[in-house]
Amino acid sequence: MTGSVFRAGMVGLGKMGLSHLSIARAHPEIDLVAGCDATAYLTDVLSKHAALKCYSDLDRMLDGEQLDALIVATPSKLHAAMVEKALARGLHVFCEKPFVLDVADGERLIALASSKERVTQVGYHYRFVGAFREAARLVRSGALGTIHHVRAEAYGPVVLRRKGATWRSAKSEGGGALYDYACHAIDLVNFVHGAPTAAIGVVRSSVFSRDVDDEVYATLEFAGGASGQLAVNWSDESFRKMSTKISVWGTNGRVVADRQECQLYLRERHDALPGVEPGWTVRYTTDLTEDVWFYLRGEEYSAQIDYFAKSMQLGRLDGENTFASALATDRVVAMLVEPGTARTAPAAAPARRGFWSRVFG
Amino acid sequence: MAAAATSNDEPMDRVLFGDNQFFGVNHMSEEKARAQSMRFQDLQSILDVLDAAYAEGIRTFMCTSHDRVAEICDHFRANAARYPDYRFYPCMPYAHKYANAVTEHGMIEALRMFLPQDGAVAAMLKGGVALANKDIEAIMQMLIDAEMKMFHGLKTPVVFMQNVITDLLLGLRMHECFRVFHAHVRDRYGAEAGFITMNVPRLLDVLDGLGIDNPIVCANINKIGFRMCGGIAAYEEAIATRRFRPIAMSVLASGAIAPREAIAYVCAQPKIESIVFGASGRANIRQTKALIDELSPPR
Numbered sequence: 001m002t003g004s005v006f007r008a009g010m011v012g013l014g015k016m017g018l019s020h021l022s023i024a025r026a027h028p029e030i031d032l033v034a035g036c037d038a039t040a041y042l043t044d045v046l047s048k049h050a051a052l053k054c055y056s057d058l059d060r061m062l063d064g065e066q067l068d069a070l071i072v073a074t075p076s077k078l079h080a081a082m083v084e085k086a087l088a089r090g091l092h093v094f095c096e097k098p099f100v101l102d103v104a105d106g107e108r109l110i111a112l113a114s115s116k117e118r119v120t121q122v123g124y125h126y127r128f129v130g131a132f133r134e135a136a137r138l139v140r141s142g143a144l145g146t147i148h149h150v151r152a153e154a155y156g157p158v159v160l161r162r163k164g165a166t167w168r169s170a171k172s173e174g175g176g177a178l179y180d181y182a183c184h185a186i187d188l189v190n191f192v193h194g195a196p197t198a199a200i201g202v203v204r205s206s207v208f209s210r211d212v213d214d215e216v217y218a219t220l221e222f223a224g225g226a227s228g229q230l231a232v233n234w235s236d237e238s239f240r241k242m243s244t245k246i247s248v249w250g251t252n253g254r255v256v257a258d259r260q261e262c263q264l265y266l267r268e269r270h271d272a273l274p275g276v277e278p279g280w281t282v283r284y285t286t287d288l289t290e291d292v293w294f295y296l297r298g299e300e301y302s303a304q305i306d307y308f309a310k311s312m313q314l315g316r317l318d319g320e321n322t323f324a325s326a327l328a329t330d331r332v333v334a335m336l337v338e339p340g341t342a343r344t345a346p347a348a349a350p351a352r353r354g355f356w357s358r359v360f361g
Numbered sequence: 362m363a364a365a366a367t368s369n370d371e372p373m374d375r376v377l378f379g380d381n382q383f384f385g386v387n388h389m390s391e392e393k394a395r396a397q398s399m400r401f402q403d404l405q406s407i408l409d410v411l412d413a414a415y416a417e418g419i420r421t422f423m424c425t426s427h428d429r430v431a432e433i434c435d436h437f438r439a440n441a442a443r444y445p446d447y448r449f450y451p452c453m454p455y456a457h458k459y460a461n462a463v464t465e466h467g468m469i470e471a472l473r474m475f476l477p478q479d480g481a482v483a484a485m486l487k488g489g490v491a492l493a494n495k496d497i498e499a500i501m502q503m504l505i506d507a508e509m510k511m512f513h514g515l516k517t518p519v520v521f522m523q524n525v526i527t528d529l530l531l532g533l534r535m536h537e538c539f540r541v542f543h544a545h546v547r548d549r550y551g552a553e554a555g556f557i558t559m560n561v562p563r564l565l566d567v568l569d570g571l572g573i574d575n576p577i578v579c580a581n582i583n584k585i586g587f588r589m590c591g592g593i594a595a596y597e598e599a600i601a602t603r604r605f606r607p608i609a610m611s612v613l614a615s616g617a618i619a620p621r622e623a624i625a626y627v628c629a630q631p632k633i634e635s636i637v638f639g640a641s642g643r644a645n646i647r648q649t650k651a652l653i654d655e656l657s658p659p660r
Contacts (some may be wrong), residue, residue: 022532026560240384260387292590297525
């Protein structure tokens with residue numbers, strides 16, 4: 001592989017933005033030439049202490065730099081317009097999840113990316129976690145027989161009190177557990193099994209938040225006749241951090257996976273899994289994880305950026321986590337949103353947030 | 362083999378005790394992590410394990426600045442006579458503590474909570490002086506001091522930067538922060554700075570460039586190369602040829618390697634000064650300590 005280097009810009013230097021910035025700057029095939037954020041304090045710190053050329057306005061960055069790619073990590077409601085600007089200029093785009101808040105925006109952007117033949121990717125990093133990849137491999141092998149139930153769960157301690165001052169707590173900006181934890185859980189369902197065709201019995205309710213849902217529950221229906229359940233709650237202090245699990249039941253066994261391990265129970269041997277004996281087979285992250293060149297918070301965060309760089313090199317337009325794949329997740333989200341709830345945005349600026357909150361918040 | 366320590370650097374003990382098991386951190390299984398956090402809910406159950414380790418001759422506790430560590434520190438201060446040679450190696454920060462406080466209170470309020478309440482600092486924060494000036498050095502020093510508060514009066518000869526911060530700064534190229542940390546820990550606490558990282562070769566290049574000589578670097582070092590970025594060969598070469606004081610962690614790779622094989626590998630690497638491990642039971646502690654003693658070259 002010849003090591004062409006891609007000139008990338010980065011917009012949105014919040015929590016995920018700083019993480020992506022750190023990883024991208026460490027990547028040998030990415031030259032992260034400039035960053036952009038409306039928060040002057042942050043861009044001042046980065047230009048002074050990290051020697052990063054910074055802009056406060058995306059248009060000016062796109063005008064001022066010769067970029068091959070843009071990484072978008074702004075609040076969700078800003079994704080569509082920024083991605084469109086980048087694609088219009090012929091850039092490859094990596095966008096944080098969720099992709100878009102309005103499915104129609106997503107369809108337009110997919111068409112635009114296709115016409116420009118640009119690489120697209122969305123930051124559903126669980127698809128780069130070894131245990132979830134293993135679960136997907138096992139399910140897709142067919143060894144579980146006829147799949148009849150899929151369960152995706154995500155719990156964690158994000159909103160634990162009646163207070164919220166960031167965009168994540170604003171419904172109009174793509175906040176709430178639905179656009180955060182639930183998106184990941186839904187995307188895992190799509191990845192491991194395939195997307196549901198309908199959602200019924202949807203419960204979205206607040207535990208502590210004033211304006212958004214803290215828990216989301218739904219029953220899912222799949223084309224093959226299987227059923228599914230989604231259970232998401234980001235107001236659960238008993239979890240140290242986000243914990244996501246997917247379980248798939250078939251007539252010949254069951255697969256359960258979380259970030260650490262993938263457990264398979266097989267009732268009878270199956271040709272699709274040679275050498276796997278009936279009963280339990282458990283594989284752990286130490287065995288399933290592929291090495292990355294740079295580690296920050298988990299191999300998957302590095303692996304997805306590396307994959308994006310490789311896609312640009314290979315001209316791979318149909319890889320993992322394309323806009324089309326992420327839009328399938330947004331479509332399920334749309335099923336869970338009750339008619340009439342606002343998904344478009346008033347023009348409120350995102351709350352200013354400081355350096356440490358961006359690192360840890 | 363001669364110890365790598367210079368006259369300024371106190372040699373570290375061969376075996377250090379880690380704290381992941383006490384706080385529900387387990388890289389293999391969320392179930393095990395949860396069981397551990399239930400078992401160690403009670404402070405006494407943590408102290409019992411530390412006592413068991415101490416009885417096996419392990420007198421260094423390498424721990425995050427988790428709130429519960431403050432209670433452990435209280436115990437060691439109150440019973441100093443029982444642990445005359447005990448030392449703590451603080452690792453900072455416990456990132457979730459900041460994350461939670463910042464989410465709830467916002468940045469300035471959270472900083473205020475973590476920083477000493479004396480007049481000058483409070484006034485500075487109130488005016489936002491350090492923040493407005495982007496004075497990273499002053500803010501870092503205040504945060505370090507805040508984290509060190511719980512260790513007051515205890516021996517802390519080495520103070521570590523946690524890998525999530527080390528590696529974030531490394532990728533961002535905010536290298537100056539490493540120098541600030543190194544200098545402040547030395548000047549204010551008479552301690553040696555340590556850096557925990559998952560990216561040893563890359564970090565060594567940067568620390569060399571900053572003129573930080575013979576740094577203490579704690580990293581995963583294990584036979585299967587788990588979380589050794591740059592590859593196991595690059596790590597082995599760095600350990601053999603570069604000037605630094607390595608501490609091996611995750612030597613068992615969360616249980617993926619049999620103990621004797623795991624420790625034999627680490628002990629065969631020249632120049633590794635210390636091995637840190639965590640365990641919950643006396644038998645485990647004794648077995649691991651005995652293996653390290655048996656398989657280590659004479660110091």
